[in-house]
Amino acid sequence: IAGITQAPTSQILAAGRRMTLRCTQDMRHNAMYWYRQDLGLGLRLIHYSNTAGTTGKGEVPDGYSVSRANTDDFPLTLASAVPSQTSVYFCASKSGGAAGELFFGEGSRLTVL
Amino acid sequence: AQSVTQPDIHITVSEGASLELRCNYSYGATPYLFWYVQSPGQGLQLLLKYFSGDTLVQGIKGFEAEFKRSQSSFNLRKPSVHWSDAAEYFCAVAAGGAQKLVFGQGTRLTINP
Numbered sequence: 552i553a554g555i556t557q558a559p560t561s562q563i564l565a566a567g568r569r570m571t572l573r574c575t576q577d578m579r580h581n582a583m584y585w586y587r588q589d590l591g592l593g594l595r596l597i598h599y600s601n602t603a604g605t606t607g608k609g610e611v612p613d614g615y616s617v618s619r620a621n622t623d624d625f626p627l628t629l630a631s632a633v634p635s636q637t638s639v640y641f642c643a644s645k646s647g648g649a650a651g652e653l654f655f656g657e658g659s660r661l662t663v664l
Numbered sequence: 665a666q667s668v669t670q671p672d673i674h675i676t677v678s679e680g681a682s683l684e685l686r687c688n689y690s691y692g693a694t695p696y697l698f699w700y701v702q703s704p705g706q707g708l709q710l711l712l713k714y715f716s717g718d719t720l721v722q723g724i725k726g727f728e729a730e731f732k733r734s735q736s737s738f739n740l741r742k743p744s745v746h747w748s749d750a751a752e753y754f755c756a757v758a759a760g761g762a763q764k765l766v767f768g769q770g771t772r773l774t775i776n777p
Contacts, residue, residue, distance in 0.1 A: 594767040631665055657705075
């Protein structure tokens with residue numbers, strides 16, 4: 552079944568450790584996104600990529616980095632995790648332009664202690 | 665910059681009753697507007713979207729939404745809710761030509777039997 556795969560599903564991490572959340576899509580969408588979801592704050596955009604080889608900063612980029620070496624993969628890295636990065640992270644890809652539909656993965660729950 | 669406000673954090677309705685979830689947006693030109701639904705432990709799924717034409721749009725699962733430019737609103741409605749509609753609902757806006765979506769804080773819907 553076509554879609555977006557995120558890994559890991561859940562992770563507990565010590566503060567200061569490096570962590571990479573993986574995201575792979577098989578729909579050949581050009582645009583991909585990373586959001587974090589926190590209670591009462593909805594989804595906030597961390598980083599995005601309009602096409603392979605390009606990335607951009609979203610609303611809350613500090614402490615995170617991304618890369619887009621190819622169309623399918625869009626990993627999110629926390630270089631040195633802090634407790635405030637405890638959240639549920641969603642990867643998404645989009646078909647079409649601004650009016651296109653976002654397709655979401657099932658999320659990665661990250662707890663930083 | 666565009667923004668979205670969902671005034672109701674939590675709404676409870678009885679099964680079979682009608683539903684209206686509020687969404688107000690801030691953007692200078694005609695926006696692209698979306699409603700997404702998130703079931704517990706899942707990613708988000710598109711319910712409907714508006715980007716031009718008829719201001720009343722129909723979506724999946726019997727939902728509809730009306731774009732009212734004068735009120736900067738895009739409220740979601742359903743004539744008769746089912747227990748399976750219990751979920752969190754997110755309104756989102758994209759500026760014309762922009763690839764990024766900005767989400768509201770979400771409204772959690774509880775259905776009483």
